[in-house]
Amino acid sequence: MKITSKDGAGGRKMQEFLKDVILDIFGPSSVGCIGLDSLDDGASFGEDYIISTDGHTVKPVFFKGGDIGRLAACGTINDVSVMGAKPLLLTSSLIIQSGFDLEDLRTIMRSMKDACDEVDTSLVAGDTKVVDDNIGIYISTTGVGERWKGLDRNMEIVRETREYEESFVKDGGLMPGDKIISSGTIGDHGISIMAQREGINLFGDLRSDVCPVWDVTKRALAEGGVTAMKDPTRGGISAALNEMAEKSHCGIVIEEGLIPTKRPIVAAAEMLGINIHDVANEGKVVIGVRGDLAEDVLEAIRDSKYATDASIIGEAIEGKRVFLKTRIGARRLMNTPDGDPVPRVC
């Protein structure tokens, strides 16, 4: 058996790979309430900390809206943020091809630094390897997030209406009746990268959404009632919503007409034959909120510059599937894609 690109593509095949290979060997490996077997955005340790790691291999390394440096910082900042932890520090492992341009590297490092500065976090340690392999640059980042005071209040508000023991926000905290918020437009990152690779630029402003979402998640938590959060990266909102539904033991119904999108992104996606629900976003959050508090949370996050297009897109229901109510009123399954239709996107 050989590793295939789908084993690392964020979809159904990757979930199988993780269970068959990684969890089979490491078991329910944890040092806190959230460990490897949670397959969440990160793991917890020492009461107050979340840790998360992501590798970044995006091609091209410079793309409209960002570069691999901004992506590497934001990818990990966001994994920590969606668990309700304030990004505290970052580490990075640079693997660089011999002959890589030094000025390009400086630009990439400055992008990492700028993203860190946006959320007042620091790169505190790192490592550099130079290789002869034809890779350009890969950047793996690890982030540690610290319990944020607004998180505890949010959890108290959640517990007003349900049994809920967790001390961080997990994927699996939804209950039927919770509303689902998207913090903004969908598909921007994956489609704009793919369009750039294919040389498509007929459709106006196609650019990645890559940004740190801590300001958005913080505002949501401060308002209170957040039951689950996830950043819909590889596999898009299709994968994220299915993971949330499965872990929450409930279903979800999404209204297609309510999902925020950008017209040029939708047009490019149609031309490329790609479902925008299945591709990576790098600056968005899918938020589950107690139904009665959803409008308040929506209003709170819209004050963030990274969530001006936020919208309630659906709700959690009894059952165990994710449905999409289309614009013409049909109801169809929204499945986790096998892999990501746009490879090497993050």
Added chain:
Amino acid sequence: MKITSKDGAGGRKMQEFLKDVILDIFGPSSVGCIGLDSLDDGASFGEDYIISTDGHTVKPVFFKGGDIGRLAACGTINDVSVMGAKPLLLTSSLIIQSGFDLEDLRTIMRSMKDACDEVDTSLVAGDTKVVDDNIGIYISTTGVGERWKGLDRNMEIVRETREYEESFVKDGGLMPGDKIISSGTIGDHGISIMAQREGINLFGDLRSDVCPVWDVTKRALAEGGVTAMKDPTRGGISAALNEMAEKSHCGIVIEEGLIPTKRPIVAAAEMLGINIHDVANEGKVVIGVRGDLAEDVLEAIRDSKYATDASIIGEAIEGKRVFLKTRIGARRLMNTPDGDPVPRVC
């Protein structure tokens, strides 16, 4: 300007690269007493924690004495251990070539797991990317270590004879009169990897020393009086000793005849024309100890199966250079190598 292999080789060129590019952009980035600008084995946060990151790109991925999985776990476990912190958790970022053999991957993951088990630490989070680039597999690991009770007592013992504010063991804690211990034989990893690449196997048991050193550092700390520690990876003991001397604002003199070595490693190194002082070790520690306590620490660590060959190899002196007293009584400078003479060794 282009990146060259020496920029990531652990030697003098890499230190210049880190200062010119990384520190120039990120500044003295820290959230605790030890930050990026310390260029130590890791950084500190939240009073009690150390974090460290390393990328691993070794070729071949399976080598005598270990594989990239054991190396990736031990590399980070050791960076945390030499600061006096107990390895608490690991995360890993796997970047795997599409088509990589699944059974090989399982073997590598089991090696990581076994190394974690040896020091009672857990892999709690990770990420997998599959790429088309011809890389085999790269593994970046991050480790978090937690203040160990024996560390505080060690620091108290150090403070009996000097002003010393630090709460973790740093590279730069040496004072003239401190003895320098090597926890075992030198050059095993770099030379055995190079010999394997070159198809040399005339010299008996050439195998990597890759192992977790926590048991060694723990015993040293428990005995007390440890003033500085470093694992001599890329750039070998030459780079490690020079870094310790420079940061400690003192000199070091090493007696060549006291450095533990394996006969087959020395023979292979001579044939390859490589100085064993300049190549990576992956299961060794260089320990600075208060002179009057050095014999006790030596005896304590020799009880560990990973330090049976430990020896006092020299001492810190006034000045600012590292000298080697050769077997024939000459005294010559032991400089930080420009790079590592064996590339892609970790």
